Amino acid sequence: MLHAAILLPFLWAALIPLMKGLPRIHPGWAVLPVPAALFVFFIGLLPRTRSGEGVFASIPWMPGLGIDLSLVLDGWSLLFVLLITGIGALVVWYSVFYMGKGMESLRSFYVYLLMFMGSMLGVVLSDNLMVLYAFWELTSVASFLLIAFWYRRERSRYGALKSMLITVFGGLAMFAGFNLLYVMTGSYSIREIAAQAADLAGHSLFLPAMILVLLGAFTKSAQFPFHIWLPDAMEAPTPVSAYLHSATMVKAGLYLVARMSPVFAGASEWFWIVSLTGLATLLYGSFKAIKQTDLKALLAYSTISQLGLIMCLLGVGSASAFFPGTVQGVFFGLATTAAVFHLINHAVFKGSLFMVVGIVDHEANTRDLRNLGGLMRLMPVTFAIALIGSFSMAGLPPFAGFLSKEMFFAAMVNIRNFSSAGAESWMILFAILAWAASVFTFVYSLILVFKTFGGKLQREKLDNIPHEASVGLLAAPVLLVLLAVFFAIIPNGLAYALIDPAAAAVNGAGLTASEAHVSIHFWHGWTPELFMTLGVVLLGVVLYRTYTRFRLLDREWNGRDTFNRLYNGLLKLLESGGRRGTDLYMTGSVRRYLIYILLFLVAAVGGTLVFSPGVRFGMDNYAPITFYEVGLVIVMLVSAAAVPFARSRVNAILFTGSVGYMVTVLFLIFRAPDLALTQMIVETVSVILFLLCFKYLPKLKKDRTEKPTFKWLNLIVAAAVGVTVTLVALAAMGSSPFEPISEYFLEESYESAGGKNVVNVILVDFRGFDTLFEIMVLGIASLGIYGMTKLGVKTAPDPEAAGKAAMRKQGFPLVSSDVVLRTLSKVIVLIIITFSLYLFFAGHNNPGGGFIAALMTASALILLAVSFGMDTVRRVIRVDYRLMTATGLTIAILTASGSFLFGFPFLSHAFGHFHLPILGDTELATAVLFDLGVYLAVVGVVMNIIFTIKGED
C-alpha cells in the first residue's frame, strides 16, 4: 500500500499531459483528488503509528547491493506524510484560483508538483538510504523545475540554478556519507544501522559520515551559510513557495537529522554541530528578515530562521541520549517534542502567510512593503488571516505558536544542565541568543502585518485599488489559521495523536509514545519562559516603533550579501577555470585527440603488461623459420615502409595493396586458406576502389606545412604503439591463463553442425549472430556511401574541382581499349562465376563459403565493367543491387528466425545428408540458406559501392 501511495502521484503526473483535450477545466481540479485521497488514507493509518507498531513494506530491488524498496511508516514519517498531502491538497486548491486558467504551461506546473509530491513521500517513507537519496535528489529536480516555472525571467533561472547547485552539492555529500555508513555497517537500512549505533561511535569513519550527512541536511533545510538559495527560490509561483519552500521540502533536512538521530545522537559533535548551526541560522535569518522590503523575501528569511529554530531544538533534543533513563534525559527529550510541535505550527502559520502574501500580490500587483499599507479596510478577511498567522509566528497567545515558543524557551533555558562539556556558564548564551532571535521574529511579524495592512493606503503607488479576494482563494489560508487556533485549543489531543509518536520515533527505541508524552498548557505559572515572552513583546514593540530610524529599510535586499557574492564568485571561477582547463588540452585538433587516445593505450596496455605479475613474453616452441617466409615478411615490411614516402597517390595505393597481397600469402602459409582467398579478392577490389576515388585528386604533396617537431612526436607515438603491440603479441603467446575454446569448435563442427570447414561453420552457425550483424553493417555502409554520393552534392567553387567533376561524368575512367582483355574477359568471367558457385556450395566442408563466393562474383562483375564499361554491364545484367542486399539480409534473418517455428532458439540450424543425382552425396543444411543470404547481401553491397562511386545510377 505504501508503495502504491508513492507511485500514485507519479502515475497521475503521467496522465496530466493527456488532459490537453479538456481546456475548459482547470487542471488543478484534476490534481486535487490525489493529495486529498492520500491524506485520508494516511489519517487512517494513525492508530497504528500511535500504538508504535508502524507499517513496514518491502519489495526487493537490488538485493545484491543491499538496496531494497523498503518503506517504513512510523510516527515521524506519518507527521511528514500528513504535511505533504494535507498542505499539498490546500496548495493545489489555492493554486486553482491563483494560477490563471489561460496559462499554457499550467499542465506542466501540475506535473512538476505531482512529481515533487511523489518524491517527497518517497523521502519520508524510505527506510533504505539509497532509495531515500534517489527521492531526495528528485525533490531537488522538481524544485528546480518549479522555481524556474517562469523560465523567461532571468531571476527565475538564476534562483532555480542556485537552489539546484547548492542542494545537489549537499545531496552528493550526503550520498558519500550514506556510503560511509554502509562501509561501517554493511547495510543501507536506517533501522539496521540504528541497531548497530553503539558499535559505530568509535569508528574512524563515524565523524566524516556524520558531517557529510549533515551537509546534505543543512543545504536542503537552508541552514546558515547554505541559506542563500532560499530567498532566490522565491521567484517560484507563490503556491510553490508555500508548499516546497516553507512547508515540506525545506523540512526534509530536519526530517533527515531527526531520522538519523538514533544513529548519531550519542556523539557530542552531533549535539554541537546541529544545535549551533540551528541557533546561528535562527538568529541570522530573523535579523535579515527585518531588513527585507519584499514580502516574500521577508517570509523566506523568516522560514530560514524558523528552520534554524527547529534544527537547534533537534540538536538539543539529541542530548537526551547522554542521559538515558534519567530525569534529565526526559527533560532534554522535551526539546524534540518542542521541535515536532513547532514543525507542525510552522507549516500551518507559514503556509497561511505565504498564501496571504500571494493574495496581496494578486490584488495589489506588488509585494513591496514601501508601496503597501492600509489594506486593512479593503481586505478585512485577508487581514484577519495575516494577523492570526503572524501572531502565531511571533509566539503570542492564544495561538499554537505561543505554546511551541514557550517549549523552545524552556529547552533553551534548560540547556544549562548539559554538564558534559563543563562550560555551564556559556550555556546561558543559548537562552540569550534564542531570546534575541525571538525579538527579531516578533518585529518582523509586526512588520508583515502592519506595514501591509496598517497605516495609510498609498494609492499613487498602486496600479489599481485592491479588493477582497474571492472565497476560493481565501478558503485555504482560512482553513490553516483555523487549524492554528484549533491546535491551541486542544494541544494535548494533537500531542496524543501526532507529536508523541513522532518524538518517540526520533528518540529511538528508548521511549514509547506515552513515555515521550508531554502535557502542553498555556499557563505554567510565573516561569522564566513567561518572563522571556513578556520581554520579547516589550522590546519588540519598542524596536518596531524605532527601527526605521536605523535606516535598515532602504537597503537592497540582495547582492550585497557576503555569501551571495561568494557563491557568485565561486560559480564564475568554476566556469572560467573549467573553460581554461579544457581549452588547455581540447585544442580542436583531431590528431591531438588521436595522440591522447594512443598514448593512453600505450600507458594502459603497456603498463599492465610490464607491471602485472605472471606475464611471460615469448614461448618455448617457436614454429620453424624458413627462408622464403622471412623473405615474404621483409617484402611486406618494405612495402609498408614505402607508403609514407610515396610521392604519388597511385604509388601509395599500390604499396598498400602489395602489403595486402603479402598478408594473403602469409595467411596461406599459416594454414588459413579461407582467409587467403578472402584477403586476395578484397585486396583486389580495394585497390580498384582506391584508384577510382583518387584518380582525380591533386598530386600527393609532402605535408610541407607540418612542422618537423610535430612529425617527430608522431613518430615517437607511432613507435610506442608498435612496441606495445609487439609486447602484446609476445605476452599473448607466452601466457595463456585460460584454456582456449577452439577445441570445442573442432570437435563439434561436424557432430553438431554437419560441416567440415570449421571456419565456415563458426561463421554461419556457432557465431552466426555476429555474421548476421556483420552483413547488416555492410548494408549500412553501402547505404551511407550511396547517401553521400547521391544526396545533396555541393561542389566547391574551385574551378579545377568542377572541371574534374564534369570529367568524371563523361564515362568510366578505367574502361580498357585492350582487345585481348575484352575477348578474354568474357571467358574468364564465366570461369570466375562458376568457380564462385563452387566455392559457395563447397564452403561448408572445404575452403570457401558465402563471403568468398560473393566477393568472387563481385570481382567477376567488376572485371566485366573494366572491360566493357559500367553502362554495358548495367544494361546486360539488370539487377538492382540495393534490392539484392535487402533480399540477402531478409533471407538471412528469415532463416535465422525460422528456427523459432520448431521451437529452437534464434539461428539454430538443421542439416542432413542427401544423395542427389549429379552431385553425389550432398549435405544440405539450413546453414547453406543462411549463407545464401550472406552471399546475396555481400554481392549487392560490393556492386552497389562500386557503381555508386562510379557515379552512374
Add this chain to the structure above:
Amino acid sequence: MEWIMAVAVGVLFMIGVYLILSKSLLRIILGTSLLTHGVHLLLLTMAGLKRGAAPVLGSGGDAYADPLPQALILTSIVISFGVTALYFVLAYRAYQTRGTDEIDAADEVRGGEEES
C-alpha cells in the same frame, strides 16, 4: 617464426599509426588499412603458427590450426572492406566540397560553443 611475426606486426602498427597522424585523408585511410593488416596478423600469431593442418576436418593429421582467430579475421576483413569503402567516399566528398584532401587544424572539429 612467432617472434618475427610479432615484430612485423609491431612495425605494421607503427607505420599505420604514423600515417593516421598525418594530414592527408588518403594517408589516413591507407594507415587504417595497414593497421587492419597488423591486427589480422596479430590475431593469427597469438594463437601460435603452423600448428597442424588447415581447419578443414579430414584434410589430414590429428592437429588443426586454431579456427577461432581465422573466423574472427574473416569477419574483420569483410567489415574493414566496407568501412574502407566508406572512408574513401567520405574523403572523396570532402575533396569535392572543400577542394582539398587535407584536414587543417582550422577546419577540424572544434568542441565548445563556437560550433553552435
